[in-house]
Amino acid sequence: MKQREEKLLHARIIPPVKSLSLTDEKLFRIEDGCRFTVCGGDAAEVAADARRAWGVEPAITILPPDSSLKAEAYAIEVSAAEVKISAASASGVRHAMKSLRQLAESERGVSRHTHHILPSVRIEDEPALGFRGIHLCWFPETPVWEIEKQLRLAAYYKFNYVVIESWGVIRLNSHPEFVWSEFAVEPDAVKRLVKIGEELGIVIFPQVNLFGHATASRTGSGKHVLLDFHPEYAGLFEPDGWTWCISNPDTRRFLTDIVLEMHELFGNPPFFHIGCDEAYNAGSCTSCRRADYPALLKEHLFYFHDLLKQRGARAMMWHDMLLCREDERWDRYTVCGRRDDGLEELYRELPKDMIICDWQYGYPETDGREPTWSTAKFFKDNEFEVLVCPWVNKDGIRSQGRFAAREGLMGMLETTWNWNREQRMWAIFTTSARSAWAPFDEELPDMCYHEFFNRHLREVGHDMGVSQYIQTGRVMYQVNPYDYQP
Numbered sequence: 001m002k003q004r005e006e007k008l009l010h011a012r013i014i015p016p017v018k019s020l021s022l023t024d025e026k027l028f029r030i031e032d033g034c035r036f037t038v039c040g041g042d043a044a045e046v047a048a049d050a051r052r053a054w055g056v057e058p059a060i061t062i063l064p065p066d067s068s069l070k071a072e073a074y075a076i077e078v079s080a081a082e083v084k085i086s087a088a089s090a091s092g093v094r095h096a097m098k099s100l101r102q103l104a105e106s107e108r109g110v111s112r113h114t115h116h117i118l119p120s121v122r123i124e125d126e127p128a129l130g131f132r133g134i135h136l137c138w139f140p141e142t143p144v145w146e147i148e149k150q151l152r153l154a155a156y157y158k159f160n161y162v163v164i165e166s167w168g169v170i171r172l173n174s175h176p177e178f179v180w181s182e183f184a185v186e187p188d189a190v191k192r193l194v195k196i197g198e199e200l201g202i203v204i205f206p207q208v209n210l211f212g213h214a215t216a217s218r219t220g221s222g223k224h225v226l227l228d229f230h231p232e233y234a235g236l237f238e239p240d241g242w243t244w245c246i247s248n249p250d251t252r253r254f255l256t257d258i259v260l261e262m263h264e265l266f267g268n269p270p271f272f273h274i275g276c277d278e279a280y281n282a283g284s285c286t287s288c289r290r291a292d293y294p295a296l297l298k299e300h301l302f303y304f305h306d307l308l309k310q311r312g313a314r315a316m317m318w319h320d321m322l323l324c325r326e327d328e329r330w331d332r333y334t335v336c337g338r339r340d341d342g343l344e345e346l347y348r349e350l351p352k353d354m355i356i357c358d359w360q361y362g363y364p365e366t367d368g369r370e371p372t373w374s375t376a377k378f379f380k381d382n383e384f385e386v387l388v389c390p391w392v393n394k395d396g397i398r399s400q401g402r403f404a405a406r407e408g409l410m411g412m413l414e415t416t417w418n419w420n421r422e423q424r425m426w427a428i429f430t431t432s433a434r435s436a437w438a439p440f441d442e443e444l445p446d447m448c449y450h451e452f453f454n455r456h457l458r459e460v461g462h463d464m465g466v467s468q469y470i471q472t473g474r475v476m477y478q479v480n481p482y483d484y485q486p
């Protein structure tokens with residue numbers, strides 16, 4: 001009986017806690033004046049979390065931090081008399097409050113909610129990976145509230161970083177032409193999101209593509225944020241428009257303006273993603289193809305690396321152009337360079353504080369054995385800090401989480417792209433949160449997570465004060481041709 005109860009309680013917290021045991025049958029009532037004793041936290045923050053989660057004002061006692069715990073670790077003891085949280089830092093306390101919110105349920109046997117209850121439990125918990133990020137795409141089709149919802153959900157699932165890639169959506173003062181004007185979002189909307197992130201303990205930083213993906217549009221869409229309406233800027237791009245022309249000094253000036261404005265707009269965060277994936281037809285224009293292209297690219301990357309470093313930010317880039325497809329070592333792994341590009345040796349010269357984001361979206365097993373993630377291992381062996389970057393393949397996400405933990409990598413950056421609704425939103429958020437926080441946890445049936453995921457979305461909706469049908473759940477419309485992907 002007790003074991004079953006513990007299992008049920010364990011399965012309602014995403015990502016799963018390290019250990020949870022029932023200590024007593026009595027319940028704790030979460031109501032005004034209930035006792036919270038907190039080692040290591042901030043009273044105002046705990047009060048704000050309690051108000052947000054349960055609409056109550058607890059009596060909070062703050063004690064010194066528990067320095068025997070690791071930075072983000074926490075322990076909870078709930079009895080009928082009090083909730084006691086121990087942590088070494090405010091972030092540990094924040095994680096504990098999120099677990100408690102997910103654990104609590106509304107009082108039983110009443111027709112209208114009176115208060116929440118908690119079982120008497122002892123919980124111990126800590127994350128496996130230090131950097132737990134999620135990469136969000138802000139498309140013209142993505143309303144601001146949808147970005148906010150994903151941001152809040154990421155914080156609720158104990159991610160500590162969010163990358164926002166604007167697909168021609170954020171209006172910049174330096175280059176107001178670099179936006180889809182009818183979908184443009186004003187800088188203040190971004191500042192508001194950054195502030196929400198601060199309140200929830202999650203750092204938001206931008207991505208600007210400084211090499212390939214210069215269209216700020218999906219390749220299959222055929223759209224180009226600049227050239228579709230401003231063909232006069234053709235010289236900034238390679239002839240097909242997809243990759244920036246890095247031999248043109250005006251390209252650097254243009255991108256410098258954007259990088260500086262974005263970094264400032266996001267509140268000068270400690271990281272900045274410079275993209276650099278899938279730079280097809282790189283170096284194909286008359287100037288680039290006659291230059292020492294690897295030297296040009298090296299200079300381009302160093303320039304932006306240094307520019308960001310001066311501002312206190314570390315640059316991170318996708319890995320794929322640094323490795324070439326003809327190299328058998330990457331067989332079955334995604335790499336996009338070609339031997340012809342001449343970029344194969346560039347990794348040797350890159351600054352070692354450049355973070356490599358290794359995106360691998362499949363599950364390339366060999367003879368039934370778990371993948372070796374050889375590209376990520378390669379960069380680690382070459383002294384780079386590495387983020388594993390899976391997408392929707394659940395086996396791939398789980399395996400990359402275990403790999404990152406075993407190898408002591410910097411962490412995980414989960415990607416979402418254009419598939420972040422419906423079932424895939426569930427797979428993306430729950431699987432990556434589990435894999436970054438608790439990669440070795442016991443597998444529970446998916447259904448446990450499906451319905452609690454929906455409850456968590458509802459809680460996020462309450463926090464946002466959503467009032468419209470399309471803002472609830474995982475999809476805007478239950479019957480919608482755009483959500484259907486065979």
Ligand SMILES: [Zn+2]
Binds near residue numbers: 247288
């Ligand atoms: Zn060029």
